[in-house]
Amino acid sequence: MSDSQVQVLAETAEAHEHVHPPYQRHHFETYAQQNDATNFAMWLFLLTEIMFFGGLFTAYLIFRNWYYPAFVSGSHQLNIPLGGLNTLLLITSSFTMAMGVWCAELRKKGALVLCLTLTFVLGMGFLMVKTFEYKEKIEKHHVPGFHYSLQSFLAPETDEAAMAAHDKPLPVDMARHTEVYFSLYFAMTGMHALHMIIGVSILAFMIVRAQAGAYTTGHVTYVENFGLYWHFVDIVWIFLFPLLYLISRH
Amino acid sequence: MTENPEIPIDHESPEIHEREHHIVSPRIYVIILLALLVGTAITVWASYVDLGEWHAAPGLVIFWNPILALAIACTKATLVVLFFMHVKYGTKLTKLTIGAGVFTFLILVGMTLADYFTRAWGRW
Amino acid sequence: MNFLSKEKGLLSWLLTGDHKRIATLYLVSITFFFFIGGALAGLIRLELLTPQSDLMATDTYNKVFTMHGIIMIFFFLVPSVPATLGNFFIPMMIGAKDLALPKINLLSWYLYMAAGCLGLYTMMTGGVDTGWTFTTPLSTHYVNTNVLTTGIAVFIAGFSSIFTGLNFIVTIHKMRAPGMTWFRLPLFVWSNYAASILMVLGTPVLAIAIVLVALERTIGIGVFDPTKGGDPLLFQHLFWFYSHPAVYIMILPGMGVISETVSTFSRKRVFGYTAVAFSSVAIAVFGFFVWAHHMFIMGISNYSTLIFSLLTMLVAVPSAIKIFNWSFTLYKGSITFETPMMYTFGFMGLFTIGGLTGVFLGTSGTDIHLTETYFIVAHFHFVMVGGMLMAFLAGIHYWWPKMTGRMYPEKISQLAALVTFIGFNFTFFPQFILGTLGMPRRYAAYPPEFQILNVFSTAGATILGVGYLLPILYLTWSLKYGEIAGNNPWQATGLEWQTQSPPLTENFPEIPIMDHEAYDYEWLDGQKEKEVASVG
Numbered sequence: 001m002s003d004s005q006v007q008v009l010a011e012t013a014e015a016h017e018h019v020h021p022p023y024q025r026h027h028f029e030t031y032a033q034q035n036d037a038t039n040f041a042m043w044l045f046l047l048t049e050i051m052f053f054g055g056l057f058t059a060y061l062i063f064r065n066w067y068y069p070a071f072v073s074g075s076h077q078l079n080i081p082l083g084g085l086n087t088l089l090l091i092t093s094s095f096t097m098a099m100g101v102w103c104a105e106l107r108k109k110g111a112l113v114l115c116l117t118l119t120f121v122l123g124m125g126f127l128m129v130k131t132f133e134y135k136e137k138i139e140k141h142h143v144p145g146f147h148y149s150l151q152s153f154l155a156p157e158t159d160e161a162a163m164a165a166h167d168k169p170l171p172v173d174m175a176r177h178t179e180v181y182f183s184l185y186f187a188m189t190g191m192h193a194l195h196m197i198i199g200v201s202i203l204a205f206m207i208v209r210a211q212a213g214a215y216t217t218g219h220v221t222y223v224e225n226f227g228l229y230w231h232f233v234d235i236v237w238i239f240l241f242p243l244l245y246l247i248s249r250h
Numbered sequence: 251m252t253e254n255p256e257i258p259i260d261h262e263s264p265e266i267h268e269r270e271h272h273i274v275s276p277r278i279y280v281i282i283l284l285a286l287l288v289g290t291a292i293t294v295w296a297s298y299v300d301l302g303e304w305h306a307a308p309g310l311v312i313f314w315n316p317i318l319a320l321a322i323a324c325t326k327a328t329l330v331v332l333f334f335m336h337v338k339y340g341t342k343l344t345k346l347t348i349g350a351g352v353f354t355f356l357i358l359v360g361m362t363l364a365d366y367f368t369r370a371w372g373r374w
Numbered sequence: 375m376n377f378l379s380k381e382k383g384l385l386s387w388l389l390t391g392d393h394k395r396i397a398t399l400y401l402v403s404i405t406f407f408f409f410i411g412g413a414l415a416g417l418i419r420l421e422l423l424t425p426q427s428d429l430m431a432t433d434t435y436n437k438v439f440t441m442h443g444i445i446m447i448f449f450f451l452v453p454s455v456p457a458t459l460g461n462f463f464i465p466m467m468i469g470a471k472d473l474a475l476p477k478i479n480l481l482s483w484y485l486y487m488a489a490g491c492l493g494l495y496t497m498m499t500g501g502v503d504t505g506w507t508f509t510t511p512l513s514t515h516y517v518n519t520n521v522l523t524t525g526i527a528v529f530i531a532g533f534s535s536i537f538t539g540l541n542f543i544v545t546i547h548k549m550r551a552p553g554m555t556w557f558r559l560p561l562f563v564w565s566n567y568a569a570s571i572l573m574v575l576g577t578p579v580l581a582i583a584i585v586l587v588a589l590e591r592t593i594g595i596g597v598f599d600p601t602k603g604g605d606p607l608l609f610q611h612l613f614w615f616y617s618h619p620a621v622y623i624m625i626l627p628g629m630g631v632i633s634e635t636v637s638t639f640s641r642k643r644v645f646g647y648t649a650v651a652f653s654s655v656a657i658a659v660f661g662f663f664v665w666a667h668h669m670f671i672m673g674i675s676n677y678s679t680l681i682f683s684l685l686t687m688l689v690a691v692p693s694a695i696k697i698f699n700w701s702f703t704l705y706k707g708s709i710t711f712e713t714p715m716m717y718t719f720g721f722m723g724l725f726t727i728g729g730l731t732g733v734f735l736g737t738s739g740t741d742i743h744l745t746e747t748y749f750i751v752a753h754f755h756f757v758m759v760g761g762m763l764m765a766f767l768a769g770i771h772y773w774w775p776k777m778t779g780r781m782y783p784e785k786i787s788q789l790a791a792l793v794t795f796i797g798f799n800f801t802f803f804p805q806f807i808l809g810t811l812g813m814p815r816r817y818a819a820y821p822p823e824f825q826i827l828n829v830f831s832t833a834g835a836t837i838l839g840v841g842y843l844l845p846i847l848y849l850t851w852s853l854k855y856g857e858i859a860g861n862n863p864w865q866a867t868g869l870e871w872q873t874q875s876p877p878l879t880e881n882f883p884e885i886p887i888m889d890h891e892a893y894d895y896e897w898l899d900g901q902k903e904k905e906v907a908s909v910g
């Protein structure tokens with residue numbers, strides 16, 4: 001705390017008053033301190049998320065290096081237009097979320113609710129596309145551990161996606177390693193989707209609270225910190241998209 | 251108000267930070283959004299083109315496609331961090347925190363991969 | 375009126391935000407788990423009295439040492455100093471009213487309890503026998519025990535740890551009182567800060583390793599299965615990336631306690647404050663670069679072995695710096711031998727031995743002979759039990775009067791410290807010899823020529839058990855019958871000693887202003903003179 005703060009505290013203590021905004025917790029000396037502390041706490045939490053996904057990225061890089069042909073064939077089974085659409089949805093939702101923080105800072109309640117709702121809709125859109133993609137994988141028996149089928153890789157002529165990508169048949173050994181690719185695909189996108197689900201749930205709660213005016217009183221912290229989380233989930237996808245979908249299409 | 255030399259001014263204090271609080275304008279957000287969309291388009295396009303390779307040393311080949319894809323992804327992530335997450339206008343502590351996270355991530359990935367790559371080099 | 379008496383009733387404890395109450399909840403819980411882990415240790419030593427596996431089947435023995443390791447590491451050592459003493463004293467030491475995130479603090483404790491209950495349930499329904507290291511492919515393919523539930527318990531305990539670390543980092547950065555600059559902080563705060571960085575950055579990697587083991591066991595994804603093209607070593611990389619920093623998470627807070635006690639009981643400022651502070655951070659940073667020294671014989675490349683061995687030599691340096699600085703603190707100090715100081719001396723000697731043997735293990739050539747033998751077991755028990763547990767006991771005894779307002783009976787506590795020290799050496803020193811002679815770890819049966827040393831070790835363990843039981847008895851006794859302690863029975867510096875014992879709920883009647891350096895005994899004497907003058 002600065003000197004002036006000490007002076008003020010001493011004076012107010014004498015006056016037997018300790019006035020602070022209703023949204024400031026008692027163990028903080030000032031609202032600014034609370035804001036700073038909670039913001040920092042959210043960044044530290046995001047650090048843990050970086051390291052959590054880091055383990056999966058490590059596994060991915062190792063196996064992509066070992067089984068490159070299997071990873072290429074595996075990624076050809078993914079739909080680039082859908083993946084690209086998801087990327088657009090998420091990037092736009094990051095934009096609407098950042099705009100939401102701006103609205104909260106300027107205390108524009110209606111605009112804030114609009115931005116949060118758009119973010120929510122875009123996030124739900126992402127999840128719907130993902131569900132559709134997963135359904136496709138399930139139908140084609142490309143889910144590791146659940147009657148995983150090597151057919152698309154041993155006989156690409158029987159598979160539409162493989163034909164579109166001009167895949168050659170893989171030797172049996174390498175075809176088996178496509179299961180590792182799909183394990184990582186589901187682990188990484190699944191973990192990401194889980195974070196999205198948590199995100200849209202919190203967004204739903206926030207839209208209700210925003211409508212009630214909770215975030216346009218000057219107390220932007222909640223929206224700001226959630227925004228950080230949302231942007232982080234976007235960043236994870238920014239890496240997942242090229243690593244999983246765009247391995248090699250030439 | 252007298253300065254007490256025993257009580258140093260805390261430059262990390264929230265009050266000093268608050269005076270510098272910056273509200274990012276929507277114009278910047280739109281520019282960044284467009285940049286991100288362009289980056290996505292380039293990445294998708296590049297995956298359909300064979301960008302070739304570079305034989306840096308005997309046994310060491312560098313393929314440009316994955317490098318470009320990662321470079322674009324890193325650039326997009328940096329734009330999101332700096333502008334959408336306000337880090338460009340934030341405190342040094344925030345920047346240091348992110349740096350620490352990225353550094354530790356690189357240690358995990360780098361040193362683990364180093365083991366895998368050097369296994370192929372065989373015994374001494 | 376103090377934090378214990380302010381509000382009564384079970385709910386006021388279970389829904390508290392007060393860091394001191396949460397610390398107390400943790401203290402009771404970790405003591406409980408310590409005794410379960412200790413009982414398991416007793417079973418291990420009983421079995422090892424004889425060369426044959428006659429007390430229990432080898433499968434059961436595997437479960438016993440696994441659960442001993444898991445409980446002692448995740449449910450005792452990792453939370454021990456941070457969640458009890460750290461929680462209690464970090465806000466007070468920096469002059470704050472509470473931690474930055476009290477609700478997260480309470481959540482931390484609930485996660486710990488949930489994890490602990492799940493762990494106990496796992497033990498009662500058949501346990502797990504993979505060793506606490508969950509090495510693949512044993513844990514993923516070849517055992518039928520409760521790997522999954524244990525993994526989930528450890529996962530949840532990991533989040534408890536992450537939230538504690540996160541809370542500490544935010545608090546130390548943002549809630550220091552006026553005048554409390556970084557270099558006026560007690561070294562206990564620096565050590566916990568460094569440990570917290572490790573908790574936040576390292577634990578998530580353990581979490582993902584557990585998730586992958588769970589997926590491999592349930593769905594069979596094959597990332598660790600050689601028959602499916604996976605690599606068992608990948609698990610070990612991810613596991614040890616956390617578990618090596620974990621040992622620093624365990625020891626750094628203990629080192630923080632030692633900095634405090636060595637200063638107070640030699641009545642002298644810690645020698646080389648800056649060096650000790652920076653060495654804590656250096657241990658945290660370097661601690662992330664050395665994990666594969668647990669994997670020298672597992673199949674990593676020769677070049678990795680070389681690099682990791684070299685880096686392991688480097689990480690020993692900051693720890694040694696601390697030992698030197700504490701020793702120089704003692705030099706020409708007014709040393710007294712109260713119980714906390716006895717534990718401190720025990721720490722300094724035993725941690726030095728344990729740390730040096732770590733260097734033998736870090737040299738990959740000798741490690742090939744010594745790894746997976748009792749040498750490793752002795753090494754980590756010297757640093758963790760001779761080091762960390764002694765530091766924990768030092769801290770508990772040091773801050774007991776502050777936390778409870780009571781003094782414990784000095785003679786019995788000094789006796790207990792001595793008994794612990796003697797028992798410890800009898801238990802674990804023979805294990806260095808056993809390891810060098812080639813006795814493998816994690817074996818219920820061993821060649822008969824190793825029996826005499828094993829008998830020594832078990833005899834020592836009995837004495838050690840008495841040494842640990844005594845504090846429980848007399849500390850509990852002191853709660854009701856102990857002498858009332860004043861604000862500052864040890865005449866220590868530090869903001870926590872400038873207020874009442876037990877402290878107020880809000881810690882200080884008003885936020886203190888820090889206008890002197892850490893460990894400033896002249897300032898303390900000045901305060902006493904002022905007090906005497908005002909009374910007179």
